[in-house]
Amino acid sequence: MKYLDEYRDPRIARALLAEIAQQARGHWVLMEICGGQTHTIMRYGLDELLPPSLELVHGPGCPVCVTPLETIDKALELASRPEVILVSYGDMLRVPGSRTDLFTVKAQGGDVRVVYSPTEALKIARQNPERKVVFLAIGFETTAPANAMALWQAKREGIGNFSVLVSHVLVPPAIRALMASPDCRVNGFVAPGHVCTVMGYEEYDALVRDFRVPIVVGGFEPLDLLEAVLMLVKQLEKGEAKIENQYVRSVSQQGNLHAQRAIEEVFEIADQKWRGIGTIPASGLRVREAYGDYDASRIFGLASITAEEPAECISAKVLQGLSKPTDCPAFGMRCTPQYPLGAPMVSSEGACAAYYNYRRNSSQLSALSVRAKS
Ligand code: SF4
Numbered sequence: 001m002k003y004l005d006e007y008r009d010p011r012i013a014r015a016l017l018a019e020i021a022q023q024a025r026g027h028w029v030l031m032e033i034c035g036g037q038t039h040t041i042m043r044y045g046l047d048e049l050l051p052p053s054l055e056l057v058h059g060p061g062c063p064v065c066v067t068p069l070e071t072i073d074k075a076l077e078l079a080s081r082p083e084v085i086l087v088s089y090g091d092m093l094r095v096p097g098s099r100t101d102l103f104t105v106k107a108q109g110g111d112v113r114v115v116y117s118p119t120e121a122l123k124i125a126r127q128n129p130e131r132k133v134v135f136l137a138i139g140f141e142t143t144a145p146a147n148a149m150a151l152w153q154a155k156r157e158g159i160g161n162f163s164v165l166v167s168h169v170l171v172p173p174a175i176r177a178l179m180a181s182p183d184c185r186v187n188g189f190v191a192p193g194h195v196c197t198v199m200g201y202e203e204y205d206a207l208v209r210d211f212r213v214p215i216v217v218g219g220f221e222p223l224d225l226l227e228a229v230l231m232l233v234k235q236l237e238k239g240e241a242k243i244e245n246q247y248v249r250s251v252s253q254q255g256n257l258h259a260q261r262a263i264e265e266v267f268e269i270a271d272q273k274w275r276g277i278g279t280i281p282a283s284g285l286r287v288r289e290a291y292g293d294y295d296a297s298r299i300f301g302l303a304s305i306t307a308e309e310p311a312e313c314i315s316a317k318v319l320q321g322l323s324k325p326t327d328c329p330a331f332g333m334r335c336t337p338q339y340p341l342g343a344p345m346v347s348s349e350g351a352c353a354a355y356y357n358y359r360r361n362s363s364q365l366s367a368l369s370v371r372a373k374s
Contacts, residue, residue: 007221034192035062035349042358057321064347072097088136118150125162145259148266173283188232190218193247200255276316313342
């Protein structure tokens with residue numbers, strides 16, 4: 001398939017792997033930020049093809065995984081109100097809240113609907129003027145422009161029954177928090193190509209300077225990731241730390257200025273809680289006062305809802321690259337995609353789901369078969 005096969009060519013992959021093996025001398029820990037990149041690594045077994053001195057760990061780049069438990073609980077509270085239509089992306093329906101999930105609320109009669117874009121959510125609001133339509137608007141800088149445009153459009157049309165429950169997170173403050181942690185082992189980052197398509201990569205300069213850590217903006221296909229790893233290894237072996245762009249077919253230094261203006265118009269930067277990790281200063285977006293009439297948290301008085309993470313789920317460590325999903329005692333046994341305990345097992349971008357789909361290790365499989373026989 002054009003524009004895919006070129007980036008999955010085994011011959012080029014072997015050449016890149018040979019060059020990585022030739023260049024890599026030290027032991028380097030590299031983190032890919034995005035859950036989509038994690039799934040490519042697992043699906044193609046890229047981590048197993050690299051020299052043993054290179055370790056890939058997985059970052060907090062799955063938007064469903066880092067949406068705080070409180071936000072899920074707020075969505076659940078709204079979905080159980082008869083006057084509300086709660087609209088969301090499909091992944092969010094199975095994310096466990098404190099007591100239940102949106103699928104269960106839907107099965108019990110709540111009006112929960114799946115959409116593929118905020119424009120669809122706005123359409124539902126137009127079609128149901130007697131109901132209150134709330135869109136669960138989550139994600140990184142990638143989804144923020146479309147969500148911002150939905151609010152802008154709603155205000156322009158005077159649609160009074162539409163609002164958003166927002167949980168938007170930003171990548172650079174998360175990398176800063178990871179690097180500032182005394183537990184951090186990461187020597188270099190593969191930055192998310194889709195986020196940088198929107199935001200450019202100038203804002204990563206400060207991270208490179210402050211922490212002397214190389215960052216390479218990477219794409220999502222196997223050759224993209226192998227090339228990004230090679231670029232990081234070359235920098236590390238030379239003792240360099242700079243920002244480089246592997247994903248040149250999509251990312252420019254300044255990004256998409258129109259999309260950035262849309263975000264700026266509707267949202268402002270705020271402290272943000274990340275599921276499992278806690279609050280990271282200036283790492284999220286909240287709705288500006290001028291769009292307050294479209295902010296579900298304000299309209300429905302949801303600010304007081306708080307929640308504690310389940311103790312058994314070690315997703316905080318997984319999302320910070322401190323543990324692998326297979327280190328979790330619940331992995332593949334008490335926690336599966338069918339019965340998830342934590343968000344990383346639910347999402348199509350979650351690290352635990354990636355390991356479950358592509359890398360259930362033999363000890364856990366045998367443990368499963370022992371359980372099945374007993
Ligand atoms: S396997 Fe399940 S319980 Fe363990 S960290 Fe992943 S989501 Fe949490």
